[in-house]
Amino acid sequence: MAEIKKVTLKSGAVRYRTVVDAGRDENGKRIQITITKDTKTEVKNERDRIMHQRAAGALIAPSKITLGEWIDQWLEYKQRDVEETTIRTYRMALVHVTDRLGHVRLQELTEDQVKDCIDDIVANGRRKGGEAGTRLAVSTADGILTRLKEALGRAVVRKLIATSPAQYVRVSLADKKTDKRERPKARPWTVPEVQRFIGGIERDRLYAPLLLSLMGLRPAEVVGLRWSDIDLKLATLEMTNTRTMIGNVKVLEKDAKTAAGERVLPLPSKALDALKRFKALQAREKLAAGEGYTDSPYVVVDQLGIPRNTRHLREHAYRLMRELEMRRVRLYDARHSCLTYLANAGVPDHILAAWAGHTNANFTKRKYVRPDVEDLRVAATAWDSFHGGDQKAPV
Incomplete structure (x- = not known):
């Protein structure tokens, strides 16, 4: 032991000064801590x-690493666990x-700094999709905070910091109320709207793939489908491949999003018939194009066989939607309408989750099942019967 x-x-x-051996870092380099105080005691x-x-395994050795440097290290670490598209989302x-806060030393980062950072992100954080420097959606800020908490949690595990300064930080209630008032959530289509769209596009060339989008498949799953994934005799569709977009420019082909995403679905008769007709149409297009046709394994291709992407x-x-003068919604949001319809039709929760490609049935119902006012009319009818004294009121 070094003398004082x-x-x-x-x-x-x-x-009075001494040097304490604090072990070794992850690279095997010796860590020494210099202590200087007014008295020997x-x-x-x-x-x-x-x-x-150190003996208890709880020593936090001094470190000059900044928050920005640690986030870079954490993103590199996360590449082992998540897809390239997910890493890009985390980085953005x-x-x-x-x-x-990237310049702040990790060990000097405070809860107040994190709180002020999140408040400023909500108030001035918009970078694109609108006027730069204006308010950012609370849901986006929540996602940023979640990633920061995960990164700082990993720093705790690595004993770079004793506790996470972001652990108890939340988006303020005032910001949540402002967001709810100024940024109403986009409503997915109602069931009648979905049915109107389906009826209006029946003669469209991409009717079959759009119909698949309107029975709960993700857009990346639809454009990732190969004809080898579809059994037109057994009327089944095997979901194992996706083609997603990075930055709305680069196509990334990969397996299903999760293990639950790899699933075999029975094809409804309308979708089965549409796929048969689409395959026959592609055969005629190939014959007409001759050598100008590109052979591709994918279902969603243009008239020359070139694969189409989610964009x-x-x-x-x-x-x-414009041609039909319908309210514009994202295709992905159609999943909400489809899964809500299945839930209202009495499809069991575990079947609902399996169809959506989810592991957790509670997640499916919490995030995707959104009854609208028309769905709730059955409850109003039940109250009418109750108030009228009918003991056989529907439940």
């Missing part, structure tokens, strides 16, 4: 505290934090 030395500063002041007490924490979210499918759907 008396040190006389240029000013004449006397200090203070140095001894601090040395004993450090040695006790956390840039809001690194712009504001193409989305823009095509938006054009059809």
Whole structure:
């Protein structure tokens, strides 16, 4: 154990100093902590505290790493666990934090700094999709905070910090109320709207893929479908492949989003018939194009066999919505309408989750089942019977 030395500063002041061995870092480099105090007793007490924490495995060695540097390390670590598209989403979210707090040393980061950062992100965080520097959606800020908490939680595990300064930070209630008042949530289509759209696009070339989008499949799943995934005799569809977009520019082909996403679905008769007709149409298009046709395994291709992506499918759907003078909604949001319809039709929760490609049935119902006012009329009818004294009121 290093001795405690008396040190006389240029000013004449006397200090006491020692060096404590704090183990080794992740690269095997020796960590030493220098303790300088006014009295020998203070140095001894601090040395004993450090040695006790080291023995207990709770020592937090001093580090100069900044929050920005740690976030970069955490993103590199996360690449082991998540898809490229997810890492890109994490990086885009956390840039809001690194712009504001990236220079702060991780061990000096405070809860107040994190709270002020989140408040500023909500108030001024918009970077695109509107006027830069204006309010950002609370849901987006919540996502940023979730990623920051995860990164700081990992720093706690690595013993870079004792506790996470973001652990108890929340988006303020005032911001949540303002967001709810100024940013009403987009409503998915009602069942009648879905049915009107289906009826209006029946003669469209991409009727079959759009119909699949309107029976609960994700857009990336639809454009990732290959004809080998579909059994037209058994009327089944096997979902194992997706083609998603990075930055709305680059196509990334990968397996299903989760293990539950890999599923086999029975095809409703209308979808089965539409797929048969679409396959026959593609055969005629190939014959007409001759050598100009591109052979592709995918279901969703253009007249020359070139695969279409989610952006193409989305823009095509938006054009059809304009032509039909219908309210514009995202194809992805059609999942809400479809799954709500299945729930209202009495489909059991576990079947609902399996159809959607989810592991957790509670998640499916919480996030995707959204009854509208028409769905609730059965309850109003039940109250009419109750108030009228009918003991056989529907439930």
